[in-house]
Amino acid sequence: MSWTRDEMAARAARELQDGFYVNLGIxxxxxxxxxxxxxxxxxxxxENGMLGIGPFPFEGEEDADLINAGKQTxxxxxNTAYFSSADSFAMIRGGHIDLTVLGAMEVAENGDIANWMIxxxxxxxxxGAMDLVAGVKKIIVVMEHSSKNGDPKFIPACTLxxxxxxxxxxxxxxxxxxxxPDHDSPFKLIEMAPGITAEDVKARTTAHxxx
Amino acid sequence: xxxxxxxxxxxxxxxxxDGMHVCAGGFGLCGIPERLIDAIRDAGTxxxxxxxxxxxxxxxxLGKLLRxxxxxxxxxxxxxxxxxxERQYLAGELEVExxxxxxxxxxxxxxxxxxxxFYTKTGVGTQVAEGKEVKNFDGQDYILERGxxxxxxxxxxxxxxxxxxxxxxxxxxxxxxxMATAAxxxxxxxxxxxxxxxxxxDGIHLPGVYVxxxxxxxxxxxxxxxxxxxxxxxxx
Numbered sequence: 001m002s003w004t005r006d007e008m009a010a011r012a013a014r015e016l017q018d019g020f021y022v023n024l025g026i027x028x029x030x031x032x033x034x035x036x037x038x039x040x041x042x043x044x045x046x047e048n049g050m051l052g053i054g055p056f057p058f059e060g061e062e063d064a065d066l067i068n069a070g071k072q073t074x075x076x077x078x079n080t081a082y083f084s085s086a087d088s089f090a091m092i093r094g095g096h097i098d099l100t101v102l103g104a105m106e107v108a109e110n111g112d113i114a115n116w117m118i119x120x121x122x123x124x125x126x127x128g129a130m131d132l133v134a135g136v137k138k139i140i141v142v143m144e145h146s147s148k149n150g151d152p153k154f155i156p157a158c159t160l161x162x163x164x165x166x167x168x169x170x171x172x173x174x175x176x177x178x179x180x181p182d183h184d185s186p187f188k189l190i191e192m193a194p195g196i197t198a199e200d201v202k203a204r205t206t207a208h209x210x211x
Numbered sequence: 212x213x214x215x216x217x218x219x220x221x222x223x224x225x226x227x228x229d230g231m232h233v234c235a236g237g238f239g240l241c242g243i244p245e246r247l248i249d250a251i252r253d254a255g256t257x258x259x260x261x262x263x264x265x266x267x268x269x270x271x272x273l274g275k276l277l278r279x280x281x282x283x284x285x286x287x288x289x290x291x292x293x294x295x296x297e298r299q300y301l302a303g304e305l306e307v308e309x310x311x312x313x314x315x316x317x318x319x320x321x322x323x324x325x326x327x328x329f330y331t332k333t334g335v336g337t338q339v340a341e342g343k344e345v346k347n348f349d350g351q352d353y354i355l356e357r358g359x360x361x362x363x364x365x366x367x368x369x370x371x372x373x374x375x376x377x378x379x380x381x382x383x384x385x386x387x388x389x390m391a392t393a394a395x396x397x398x399x400x401x402x403x404x405x406x407x408x409x410x411x412x413d414g415i416h417l418p419g420v421y422v423x424x425x426x427x428x429x430x431x432x433x434x435x436x437x438x439x440x441x442x443x444x445x446x447x
Contacts, residue, residue: 047312048238048385059440064241064433065369065383071239071436082381084388084416085238085264086320089313093333112336123300123307124291126339131313134333165336 001195002174008142010035011172011191012101015140016042023047023092023132025102026070028142032101043079045097047128049088052080069128089128093135100136102129104143104168106158109207111168111183113141114160126163133164145173145204154178154187154207176201178209186210214375214425215404219250222398222424226363227256230283234319234359234390235263235273236366239436242383243272246400246428247365252279262286262319262359262393264312264386266296271434277305286359288312292436311339314356316389322358323392323421331356364394367428368417371401372410375419384416391421400428 003011009031016022016032020042024032033053036042044053046068053068054075062073091097104115113133116126133139143153154171171178177191187209189201198211216222233251237243251259252275259282266285267274276282277295284306290296299305310318311333321329330353334340344355366387369380377399379387391397399422 046382048241048382050382056439056441058443062435062438062440063381064435065381067239067241067382067436071241072439073435073437074439076381082379082384084384085312085316085386086389089316093313093317093331117338123297125287125289125309126311127289128312130311130337130339131333134331134335135313162337 001193002145003193004174006031006034008172008174011177012140012142013037015099015138015170016040017098020098021045021051021096023097023100023136025100025129027103029101029103030070045088045091046074047085047088047092047132049083049085050080052077054080089131092128092131095135095137097136099138099140100132101140101142102132104141105147105153106160107141107143107154107168107171107207108158109154109156109187109209111166111180112158113139113163113168114158115163117161119161129163133167138169139167140170140172141168142172145175152204152206154205156207175204214419214422215373216424216426219246219400219426219428220253222426223247223250223254226396226398227251227254229256230258231256231363232260232361233262234361234364234393235261236364236385236387236390237272238264238382238385240268240272240434242367242379242385242387243267244365244367244400245272245431246426247398248273248275252276252281255279255281257281258283260284260286262315262361262390264288264315266290266293268292268436269294280304284308286310286315288315309339314339316386318356318359319386319389319393322360323389326358328355328357330354359393361394362396364390364392364397366391366397366399368399368401370403370405370410371399371422371425372405372407372419374407375399375422375425376410376415377401377417377419377422378410378414379416388417391417396423397421398423399425401425402429402431403427
C-alpha cells in the first residue's frame with residue numbers, strides 16, 4: 001500500500017516545529033498546511049510578499065490584491081505582514097525561513113534537485129525555487145517515487161537541468177522516506193509505507209542510500 | 212512640480228523609444244501597471260527588453276505587448292499560463308532570460324541602489340550560473356549577478372499623495388517596490404491620489420523621490436488568475 005497525497009503531506013507536516021517559518025510549494029506541498037500538528041504554531045510565507053497566509057477566503061470575499069505564489073486567492077491572519085519581493089527573497093536567501101517543502105521531477109543521491117525544466121518541452125521557468133533551495137535551512141522534497149512512465153525519480157545523478165546542487169535534506173515519496181543529517185552524508189531509508197518492504201524500495205530505486 | 216498627469220499616454224510622452232529597457236512591476240496579474248502597458252501598446256514602441264517576474268497571460272498584462280510583437284526580450288522567472296509567449300519562444304522570435312525570482316528582485320533592488328553587481332548562492336551549479344563569475348566566501352560558492360537599471364519603470368500602487376509618496380495594497384506590492392527604484396524614470400499608476408499631509412509619513416512604502424510621473428488608473432477591474440474559496444460553515 002502506498003501513501004496517498006494527503007498522507008505524504010501529513011508526513012511532511014511532522015517535520016514542522018513550533019515557531020517555524022515555512023514556505024510551501026505548489027501541489028502536494030500546499031496540502032501540508034492542512035496537517036499542522038496540534039500545539040505547533042507555524043507561520044507560512046508566500047514568496048510574492050507575505051508572512052502569515054490564511055485559508056482560502058469565503059465566497060464573495062476574494063481580493064485580487066491578496067494571492068499566494070500559486071496566484072490563488074487567500075486570506076490574511078491577525079499576524080500577517082506584507083512586504084516587497086526584494087524583502088521576501090532577502091528573508092529566504094538570508095536563511096531566515098526554517099523549512100520549505102517542494103515537489104521535484106528528480107532528486108539525486110548527492111542531494112541535487114531538478115524541478116524546473118524539461119529541455120524542449122517545459123519552459124515555464126524556475127520562479128522562486130532556486131532561491132528557496134539555496135537559502136532555506138531545511139529542504140524537504142515530496143514527490144511520487146516513480147514517474148508516470150514508471151521510471152525512478154530518486155536516482156544516482158539528475159538528468160534534467162538542476163534547480164540546486166546538494167541541497168535536499170529529506171525525501172518523502174508515496175512509498176518511503178529518506179533523510180540525511182548533513183550535506184556530506186548519504187541518504188538513509190528511515191520509513192516505509194504500510195506493506196512496503198525495504199526490498200520493494202530497493203527494487204524501485206536506482207539511487208544509492210543506506211539502511 | 213506637478214507629478215500627476217491626465218492619462219497614461221500623457222505620462223509616457225517623451226519617454227518611449229524603440230529598443231528601450233523597461234522594468235514592469237506585478238506578480239502574475241496582481242498589481243500590474245495595466246494602464247501604462249496599454250499606453251505602450253498604443254504607442255507602438257518596438258524591440259522592448261522587459262524585466263518582469265511574469266509575462267502576463269494571453270491577452271492580459273504584458274501578454275498584450277507580446278501579441279503585438281513589441282517585445283524583443285523578456286527577463287522573467289516564470290512564464291507559464293501564456294501560450295503566445297510559448298509559441299514565440301519556441302519559434303525563436305522572442306529572446307528569454309530566465310532569472311530566479313529572488314535574484315530578479317535583488318537585481319532591481321541593487322540596480323536602483325547604485326550597486327552594479329552582487330554575489331548570491333542562488334543558482335550555483337545550475338544553468339543560471341553559466342558564464343558568471345564564481346567566488347568562494349567562507350567555504351561557500353556564490354555567483355556574480357548584475358544589477359538592473361532600466362530606461363523606464365512602470366508600476367502600480369494603491370494610494371499616492373500629490374508628491375508621489377506611494378502605498379501599495381497587500382500582495383500587490385510584490386515587484387512594484389524594487390522595480391520603481393530600478394530605472395532612470397518611474398511612472399506609477401495608482402487607484403487614488405490624496406492631498407499631501409493625508410498619508411502617515413511612517414507608513415509610506417515608496418518615497419516620492421523615485422516617482423517622477425503618475426496617473427490615476429481607476430476604476431480597475433482587477434483580474435484573478437485562480438479563484439479559490441471555502442464554504443461558510445452552516446450551523447447544524
